[in-house]
Amino acid sequence: MDSSRKAMSQYPRHRSQENLDRFIPNREAIDIGYANAVLTERRTGKVNPVESSASTVAYQKLLAETLNMNRRILTFKSKPPAPIELIPRAMCSPPNNKAKSRTRRHISQTAEKILDAPDLSDDFYLKLLDWGTNNILAIALGSTVYLWDASNSSTSELVTVSDDDGPVTSLSWAADGRHIALGLNNSCVELWDSISVKLLRRLRGHHERVGSLAWNKEILTTGSRDGNIINNDVRVRSHMVQNFLGHQQEVCGLKWSASGCQLASGGNDSLVFIWDRSFASRNAQWLHRLQDHTSAVKALAWCPFQANLLASGGGVGDDTIKFWNAHTGSCLNSVNTGSQVCALLWNSHERELLSSQGFTENQLILWKYPSMVRLTELSGHTSRVLYMTQSPDGCTVASAADETLGFWNVFGIPEVAKPAPKQSLMPFSPRYNCIR
DSSP: HHHHHHHHHSSHHHHHOSSSSOOOOGGGGSSSHHHHHHHHHHTTOOOOOOOOOOOHHHHHHHHHTTTOSSSSOOOSSOOOOOOOOOOOHHHHSSSOOOOOOOOOOOOOSOOOOEEEEEOOOTTTTTTEEEETTHHHHHHHTTTTEEEEEOOOEETEEEEOOOOOSEEEEEEOOOOOSSSEEEEETTSSSEETTTTEEEEEEEEEOOOOOOEEEEEEETEEEEEEESSSSEETTTTTSSEEEEEOOSSSSEEEEEEEEEEEEEEEEEETOOEEEEEEOOOSSSEOOOEEEEOOOOOOOEEEEOOOSSTEEEEEOOOOOOOEEEEEETTTTEEEEEEEOSSEEEEEEHHHHHHHEEEEETTHHHHHHEEEEEEEEEEEOOOOOOSSOOOOETTTSSSEEEEETTEEEEEEEEEOOOSSSOOOOOOOOOOOOGOOSSSS
């Protein structure tokens, strides 16, 4: 006990200037009655100005001296003002669960319209259906090309080629919606004016049938069973301006990118090539040679919302949809569809991809990109859906199989439909505006 007291006595009980950790007021200088009155008035809501008194002045002086302060101690004479609400509480409240959400569009499981298509060829390597910017759908049935006007549902015949030249193995509308190119079994390509119903010229250069066509402004690109791809400038007499050498078997898929700078080609050799549009040399060199597919590649589609994204589909035994980075040539994803992939179309209004399938399902599948979840499947055809095309407004899809032509409202109607851009007429030179 004595030792503890001795230890405690070594420390002073009060040091005014150093090691000060608290202030013990002088109770003799405090006006207890006044302090009690102030506290009582604040509790009852009555606020009176603080009155100066001798005790108050003495207390403040003692406090300043003890804390070594030469400044005033400020006190509120009234309650502090209420804080200003910078953001109204209504705006901070959670959103109303009953707010209007985006309605999910209805996708009909049946075709809106079905037309007969007798003599439709069941050949995987051909392209016999195309919907032009003039809202006219062209279809080749045997050796005859028919035009169906979607605005009034009228049908007309464009041409019937001879047995020596036919049948028609491919067709493709130019961007102006007036001129149409026809690939023939005799290795020739014909260019027609759909309004005047006149043959403008014949393009020669291939040695076997021409099963794929693709326009890039005034350039018509043709692919043949001879494995060659040719760029044809339809404005000049010497129309063959460039060759693409790479495929060893029939070219069955051709698609230019939206910018017109890159060309994708697919062939029966299970290869996909990406070519750059450069006329530096007559024989073009590929940018990428993609060999991940294990069967013929006919289905090709450039993404409308991501310029460097290409989708391709493999035939029987491959059954996959693959996505490619056109800049690097790398495969981004591969999805097994369970059946032959015959054609691919991107939805221009949503991040969706539509595939037409062959053996054994023979249906259309709508996929959500990039998750590749199946949104819906459209059945109705009884044989593989080899041909598929899209209306100019991007809403309706036409599919051809089993000698029928079906129209599906699979992509729906956009909230604000954008009118199709006006296309100027093909700049043909009058000198060559004739049969050759």
